[in-house]
Amino acid sequence: QVQLVQSGAELRKPGASVKISCKASGYPFIDNYIHWIRQVSGQGLEWLGWVSPKRGDSFKPQKFRDRVSMTSDTSTSTVYMAFSSLQYDDAAVYYCARDLSSWDRGGFDAWGQGTLVAVSS
Amino acid sequence: QFVLTQPASVSGSPGQSVTISCSGSGRDIGGYDYVSWYQQYPGKAPQLLIYSVKRRPSGVSDRFSASKSGDEAFLTISGLQTEDESVFFCASYTPFSTWIFGGGTTLTVL
Numbered sequence: 001q002v003q004l005v006q007s008g009a010e011l012r013k014p015g016a017s018v019k020i021s022c023k024a025s026g027y028p029f030i031d032n033y034i035h036w037i038r039q040v041s042g043q044g045l046e047w048l049g050w051v052s053p054k055r056g057d058s059f060k061p062q063k064f065r066d067r068v069s070m071t072s073d074t075s076t077s078t079v080y081m082a083f084s085s086l087q088y089d090d091a092a093v094y095y096c097a098r099d100l101s102s103w104d105r106g107g108f109d110a111w112g113q114g115t116l117v118a119v120s121s
Numbered sequence: 122q123f124v125l126t127q128p129a130s131v132s133g134s135p136g137q138s139v140t141i142s143c144s145g146s147g148r149d150i151g152g153y154d155y156v157s158w159y160q161q162y163p164g165k166a167p168q169l170l171i172y173s174v175k176r177r178p179s180g181v182s183d184r185f186s187a188s189k190s191g192d193e194a195f196l197t198i199s200g201l202q203t204e205d206e207s208v209f210f211c212a213s214y215t216p217f218s219t220w221i222f223g224g225g226t227t228l229t230v231l
Binding site: 035042043044045046047059061095097100104105106107108109111112113114 | 153155157159163166167168169172173178210212214217218219220221222223224225
């Protein structure tokens with residue numbers, strides 16, 4: 001079955017960076033975009049962007065373009081999200097999620113278990 | 122804070138039906154048929170219930186149905202069960218090639 005397994009919780013100081021991994025299995029890795037979505041303290045969801053494992057490119061909303069990078073490694077079926085210059089309001093659970101279509105607008109049909117990123121001095 | 126507007130909470134009795142609304146604009150819900158709905162239990166990742174406005178993935182109960190009218194989307198849960206108590210989120214694609222979410226609706230089964 002389709003499975004996305006994320007790396008473990010992280011604690012960072014303000015201004016630091018974090019890199020989260022998301023390993024996919026159970027389907028042809030390059031066939032589907034992977035999105036990154038975060039959730040602050042059980043509240044709403046915020047979309048951070050996608051990465052295309054087939055093409056190796058990514059897209060993020062303007063708000064995150066300077067601080068977020070998304071990459072993929074087809075040899076290990078893993079995608080990564082790096083977030084720099086962390087601030088207190090970046091503390092959240094970060095999810096990777098697979099797009100059910102072969103592009104970026106199908107919806108998110110499989111989710112990782114989430115990675116808690118805490119920001120504290 | 123969230124571009125899509127959902128009621129904070131809804132409630133119903135077992136066996137009844139409830140409908141959750143998700144209000145957007147002509148630039149998101151009104152402009153695309155890429156609207157999806159998610160269910161989230163405490164401490165768990167969201168799960169896809171509906172995609173492309175009204176399509177159900179395999180394995181999702183047919184008690185969940187959805188529709189769209191203009192700039193508003195709707196999720197209906199029929200035959201309410203206690204296990205349906207959770208939070209529901211709507212999401213829409215936008216002309217900026219981004220996704221936006223609603224703030225979430227907590228369903229209470231009385």
